Amino acid sequence: MAATTPMLPLKLLGRDWRGGELALIATALVLAVACVTAIAHFSDRLTRAMHIQSQSFLAAERVVRSSKPVDKGWLEEARARGLQQAETVSFASMLSAGDQFQFAAVKAVSPGYPLVGHLEMRPAPDASRTVVRQGPPAREVWLEPRLLPLLNLDIGDSLQIGEAALTVSGLLDHEPDRSDNLFAMGARVLMNVADLPATNIIQPGSRVRYRYLFAGDDVALARYFDWLEPRLTEHQRVIDLREGQPRVASALDRAESFLFLAGSLAVLLASVAVGLASRRYSLRHTAYVAVMKSLGAGRAKVLQIYIGQLVALAFCATAAGLLIGSLVQAQAVTLMADFFPVDPPPSGWSPLLVGLATGFACAFGFALPPLFRLARTDPMQTLRRDWSNPDRREWLGLVLGPTSMLLLIWWLSGSLPITLALFAGMALLVGGSALVNLLLVRGRLASLGGPWRIALGSLQRRAAFNTLLIAAFGTGLLAMLSLVFARTTLIDEWRMQLPENAPNHFLINIAPHDVQGLQSLLDENGVQATELYPMVRGRLVAINGVPAKERKEQAGALRRELNLSWTENLAPDNRILAGKWWDEADEGVSVEVELAARLGLALGDRLRFSIGGLEVETHIASLRSLDWNSMRPNFYMLFAPGTLDDFPATYITSFYLPPERKLLVNDLVREFPSVSVIELDKIIQRIRETIDQVSLAIESVMALMLVAGVLVLISGVRASITERLQEAAIIRTLGGRRTLLLQSLVIEFGLLGIAAGLLAAIGAEATLAVLATRVFELPFTMHPLLWLLGPLAGALLVGVAGTLACRSSVSQPPLKVLRELA
């Protein structure tokens, strides 16, 4: 046969499209690409927005922290490289206004501060908040509102900082990098760095923290820090979000993993949808190919035509999917604009690449193998009038589809654990599908008679295809269940970490004689504080008689003083992992388990501490885990009561204070001037807001995924609809009642749904186990609800979708159904 014109596949594609056949596969491809592109765009923009938001915790993209001013040449180099640069200088100082004095946390900022994020201030106490992008001008200061009554000041009054008298020109309500020094004591004062020399506060030996802020082009920034880092001394450190705000960084990491998981599941769902649609397309084209072959087209010619069509289709569908996906996400971002703290920046090219790769991977990984099978159509089928597909195992289909899908997921998620988790879930699902299907068709449910007999008969006739269908339905349900439960796990975990009434104020340096009075003040004001823990400072000097400095382990805990405490009662967030908590007469020390691991400590080891020049030696009585995120006072070393009685101690506690009762802090400071208050309320509020926004992002992506999952279920139902319609029409022609048929359809799809749901629950539990332990780094717990919800959702979704799709077989005259199918 002469060469086919190159345009023939396109001409046939056009004709096929007009005939409606190609719409099946094209719709699946467009949906797949649109769904993945929208999620990739959305995730990309959300991730960028979250990073901008998270960078505002630093007020910059990167920060160098130093205890001394850095070489000016470093800053000039940054400017020469086109980077933005600013600096802050923080220190504690006594402020005075007339005869009022107050200790405060002062921060002097240069022009340009903050490089990322914003400040919020009020020019007067009764004015509304104003968002500003720079600090106070020279000769002016902004104060945290509670300082006004403490210092008896008004706006416009003069405030003395060191030797400089500065004018109070505003109230500071929000600073992005408040979390820079969580344990900075006292209320905040913001001044201009130009006024710093006039204060004459900074002297050699002063405790001052210098922060150098940088922002700019990612590449230029990375290159600058490559240049800078070798030059840093031991007093200087680069701070990024992970170090500056680990809780937010961890939330962002997990959220990113979740979004990647969602994107991967979208690819999985898309693949299944395209695979099902392609199978149906290939089945419906068997007659076409048989006729073409009888007209003299060989296998190569058929492949040439269909692959040509597939390439053209993949191009068109991918382009349409990219466009639709981009428009959908743009619309979604517009609709949700009010919920985002910052405008999500436009996404880069990567979401389009992801969509493109998805389109072609789905088209060639999942649509190509059925076409290869199609090309094997026997031309004798035209004479036999048998349009079943060649029923041969297609190694290409078994290898190409899953391989391309896994590679795509790996590329998309960048995470081997996520890829393997999904693969494990899918393998369980497919293996289980065959097993469950076998049990279904061999079961004795048919003996129930009536609709059960028809439904079971139908399941038996399509046993091989039902395995595929259960796997497809199961994939859709697995994706939905995994996402719903992963989202619940994450958000619950975040909420547990920062419960609504988590302590947000710490009181330290409480002298023993103030304990009673302080407790009374808190009680009178209905403030529930944690236990008041005594605290002495001491250094661990020897372990089992070996001096600490000779130990191989160079943990920081051996080089600095530790806070040592004692208590009779184990705190609720502490748990004994080895040894036992003490009874009255016991001695010893309880050591935090991770520190014990770092120092190589075991139960019974003898530890010697140096406290104020005196030494105390005791044995390790227990190892403890504790939750550093509980916002309660916690200690590496807890002694048995009585062991440290001879040493002078101060006390520490923490409590929750709602915003409307903030002025109680002023009463505390006035009544107990030696007590220091550490205020964490604003930073906790900011962390909570950020996590809420991340949660919202996760929930919106999950909603998109649920839509994609339902689409796969519909594709699965459509893939088997023709035969079912035909059989139902024949049964009705033979006198079968509509209710009988309807019941059998509900039973058939319901059973398929239950089987798929059960397997999806197993797969989802396996997936969640890997995700929790390997990706989110959370303890794994079983999800009993999953096992109930899986089969239930399967029965409901598949049952309803299947029955609705086949309802025409019972609602229309059978002759009409048969004629349409013919």
Add this chain to the structure above:
Amino acid sequence: MSAILRAENLYHRVPTSEGTLTLLNNISLQLARGESLAITGASGSGKSTLLGLLAGLDKPSEGRIWLAGDEITAMDEEQRAAVRARCVGFVFQTFQLLPGLTAQENVMLPSELRGERNAAGRAAEFLARVGLEHRLGHYPRQLSGGEQQRVAIARAYCSIAGGASGNDGILFADEPTGSLDAGNGERIIDLMFQLNAESGTTLVLVTHEQRLAERCHSHLRLAAGEIETADLLSRDGGNLSEVSA
């Protein structure tokens, strides 16, 4: 006149769960150019299987077939497809028109598969010859059964006319009137024989109708995969005289 179709000692067996089933048992025949052969027999006698083997749609388990000078039993599927493209046309009982294509596009398909230019013009010409010049843009679902079969005949002759050199074309028809009423069936048969005579092609058809079989030069009756009777009606002294039962 030389033989355009020759089969020697054809056997066709298929494996089943109950053992091997013999569909055709030692069939030999020979047909000259321009002649017509009717294959009849009861359902399941092996008529369509024999038609498929003779047209090169499948290979026999044993035996040899020559079609237009080529031994198609020595060829693989791709080579047989090339022979079909060159000189074979098909008419099926259920028409086998592609539902997504118009009448003209269905007829164009063989020419397009061969990469010929002016496929549309040639298709229009053949549709005019079967009296459907006013139905070019209609889809199969918009045509009656008789009209659909006429489109199929136009496609078959278009296929032969484009590929065959001289009068090498051979038309295989599988119960071409099986889905039509008597009147339409009669008109379709008249049309086929008329076109056959005009274009000098050879015709092999499977039918249940005695009247149709009687119009052919030769008549082969099958029973249980074997030749039951072979009537010698051939113009040139009968190639079927060589048939061995």
